[in-house]
Amino acid sequence: SVFLYGTLSLVVVFSIHILSQLVCPFFFLQVYKVKILIFISYISTLKVVPRDPNQPKLVFSWVPFLGNGVEFGMNPIGFIQKCQKLYGDVFTFKLVGKSVTVCLGADGNQFVFNNKQNLSSAAEAYNDMTKHVFGFDVVYDAPHSVFMEQKRFIKAGLTLESFRAHVPLIVKETTEFFKDFKKPTGYMDAYSTFSKLIICTASRCLMGKEIRSALHEGVADLYYDLDQGFQPINFMFPNLPLPSYRRRDVAREKMAELYSKIIRRRKEENDTSNNDLLQALIESTYKDGTPIPDHHIAGMMIAVLFGGQHTSATTSAWTTLELANRPDLVQALREEQIAKLGSLKADLTFENLKELTLMEACIKETLRLHPPIFQMMRKVIADKVVFEKTGHEIPKNDFLCAVPGATQVDEQYFNEPLTYNPYRWIEKSDPVHQMEVGEDANADYGFGIVGISSRSPFLPFGAGRHRCIGEQFGYLQLKAVMATVIRLYDLSLEEGKGVPESDYTSMVVVPKHPANVVYTCRE
């Protein structure tokens, strides 16, 4: 019936078009007529053609091709919550020519994150964009088993020993960074401030001292150009003949050359003294014994920088904004440091940061309310996949979409879900803590045991085979930065302003501008 209706509507549209050409001599009018006819035919197709009843309901949209893109782009969580009320936990919407099937709730998370590799693929969803930034033969551009090996190398490079060395470096970078704030009190834009800080801390700990010292001699510009190739437009249109796309390609090549030079020098001079991720990758070999080629190492390093930079920058910005709104919490965090570490002057270390449970709860609460990556996609590569819980069939080429950003503010799982309340993680009285989520079977995908259930509604680091491997480093970095910031400054928001709304127009969710924090030096 779909075929019949489609053919019939085409015949009708073309007959009317030919008739209109005969009747109307003005070309532009004909163009308008054709557009109107296509639009009418599009709407009537949506309204009249019966959709396969096994497939999820299709969200209505007035706009061909763009679909629900504008509404989703402006407020994705609001859009998804609205659709959930209308269609339930599983529905499909159109996003700039793509069909996206959203699977909500704990079961939706489990379905998307636990889907078998031969049924749906993250690489098919992301690689068109990421290969131009990370480079070729790494991450999603490598065969899946090779990518899992690459994840194992990175994970193995993030050892407890390296974490111990990282904490003083992060504290030093943070203290030095804020020395540039000459005035005893003033405004800082939360996101841009913490982006600048995190690129220093992350590159110092992970990229190596060579990259850190070259940061202000061109590396930051290369990073900026690469970043311009990592925007939502690149997800929609991975390769356009535009200057920003060309600059992205040049920056990637220069970055790879830079890494090759550093790797060569370290190898030639037999310099094994560096306790960073780069050194760990230089010393690793693939399962078959081959050393990792330099361009793979460079690609992995760029991927790690992108995996960790924006996510940690926006999380520290949101935490600062939330704390600026809650002086009582800042006070409690300082008291925690005095009680657990002895004073606000005690050195921060990997060991004593573990004792700062309220600080950790604050970061966790930020990740619940403001997850940097609120939705994750996979592309269906089998003829169809079946969501057993509801019986829905999702056809080949559709995108599956898990949205932890929605489950994390669902009152089914969290009490007063929109309130910033870090104590919920200490008291454990929310419904999420009473849920039995179990552990995923077969939880080693090639990069070590993944000790978490993908059925959990709280998944700011994802789950399953694509789960984040930077979680521990992320928490460590965020705790060290925030513990230092509250020692240095009293924080508040501008008079009459609250915590800003979310801006969804970049790849991670950032605070809407202006997002100023008033800082006042404590010494």
Ligand code: HEM
């Ligand atoms: C994957 C979030 C920090 C490296 C992921 C995913 C999420 C995430 C949600 C899953 C993506 C998906 O399933 O499609 C975060 C957050 C961070 C953070 C919120 C900090 C607050 C880091 C850091 C690193 C890193 C510091 C590097 C050391 C990675 C890698 C993956 C990943 C390599 C694997 C991607 C895959 O297998 O497809 N991260 N991340 N992340 N993250 Fe992170």
